[in-house]
Amino acid sequence: MPTISATELTRNTREILDRFFKRGETVTIERNHTLIAQIMPLQKTLTAAQAFAGLTFPALTAVQAKTWLKDSREGFSDTVSDLWA
Secondary structure, X not given: OOEEEHHHHHHOHHHXXXXXXXXXXXXXXXXXXXXXXXXXXOOOOXXXXXXXXXXXXXXXXXXXXXXXXXXXXXXXOOXXXXXXX
């Protein structure tokens, strides 16, 4: 992981960000010989379908799904109550 000085980052922000964005690297910022920060690429976000695409698990049947939904709502009321009252 490359390390650059805070001064270098200040003087060449655009070039540094472009360079590390293209490579997908994380860069560490140093000030007065002390590591103070890291700049890293964002994690790519996935849709739920993409996240579950590679998983193998038994899927619920329609009847099991309906039963699970009914059971998960059991004991809850549709009315809103003031917890502080």
